[in-house]
Amino acid sequence: MPRAIPISSSPARGLVPRLGSARWLSPLALLVLWEAGSRSGVIPERTLAAPSKVLSTLFDMALSGELAANLWVSFLRIAIGLAIGVLVGAVLALVAGLSRQGEVAVDPIMQIKRTIPTLALTPLFIVWFGIGETPKVALIAFASIFPVYLNLYSGIRGVDLRLLEGARSFGLSRAEQIVHVILPGALPSLLVGLRYSLSVAILVLVVAEQINASAGLGYLINNARDFMRTDIIVVCLMIYAVLGLAADALVRAIEARALVWRPSIVLQ
Template identity: 45%
Template sequence: MTQLDVSQQSRAVAGTPPAAQTPAPRRPRTAPSGEWVRWIVPVLLVAGWQLASSVGWLNPRVLPAPSAVFGAFWELARSGELWHHFLISLQRASLGVLVGGGLGFLFGILNGTSRAANVLLDTSFQMLRTIPNLALIPLVILWFGIGESGKIFLIALATFFPVYLNTLHGVRSIDPRLTEMAGVYGLGRAETFRRVTLPGALPSVLVGVRYALGISWLALVVSESFGASSGIGFLAMDAREFFRTDVIVLAIVIYALIGKVADVIVRGLERRLLPWQVPA
């Protein structure tokens, strides 16, 4: 009798099945990969909206039909006016997110790793966080005028806090034993940050970026409500003066689609940078 037979017999006596009969571990279930499933509800809503407009349930002056909104899109896109305003708004939002999100990440790391910095700065940040952007518009006009600087400042201020709070939470949520282990292995501060702090805080940081991208367009609407001569917000404000509700709804749809695209981009970053997490 070989050693393998003896081992199998001992497992049978102990009530343990042989190794060959041990079932393979199940793989975790993942979400369906079809992105089209996410669009079922929006498509049904648009179809119901078009049907209600066609049978006369909706007043076109109050809420135009999707076909009228698409006609406004085609008209503005063919003339090039839509792309002009869209690119300017995209530039403002991008600069604001880069400035505000970058500062939020830096201060989140600083206050999360340094107790002295947290005690000194966090209270001020929490007080500033509760101030509405609309209340700051008169001061922003006095500080920056009606140029691009004031608009980017408002967007940066709005996007600073989501990234800051989530980064701070991510750093504080790291297991202290991991930091102690890094010290045992002789890792310096820079190496500990690269190997422990940043990977541990990254999931929360990406959540903050996800919120910041959505809030950036809300702040953009506020910033383009004063002294603007271009941008999607200006396009909507100008359409209001001429009772072009189709253009106003088009601007709202553009904001919604941009928010969806931004969300897809962040989810793609999460899948690439956080492969161990189950995709949502």
């Protein structure tokens, strides 16, 4: 009898690592071309500094403490603004999601807020709050409200009615239903909203720090622009990108811990 030829899965297993490694080829090639263009003069330094120059500047700013001091100022702005925005958005979503009267009172206002571009309010916030820290934090807070509100409101209204009926059959009061059924059921939506709010807050931070800042990453960018220091500008843009990635990783960590009961989290 002819012998069966065993089918090996090793090529399939090795394909994934090879594809994962190949994903880094195009970014590395871009960096090499960028460096070569800068060294050959094709890309003038006043237009875009070379990657080696950017890394050297990053190292010098880190050693001098200049980067850490300004990063801390930016972090405080985004932390305070985000905390205010998330708190207000969550409270409004609870009011609108848990009662019809609250929905009638809150949701129309939030839908109007959604149609107003946050950055268009910058001149008005400067008139109201001056050019200090308040308008910067207020812009971040205002931008952070709606993602949390919309997702938490949708999560509350999307809770399975059969779960509520089961809670009533066990004799749970309205408050106990909210605590033990509705809020846990809406938690995944809240975390999605928090993720969006973090991204929006970092984007608004970039613009908010252009408002007469005396410290922060935006302050460094403004000074670098005046002196045509593209290396410092690129360093600050890299820090903004790292802040975004760190914020996303933080929410993922919260999801993994808070939603451990979900099969999708357990299987990861």
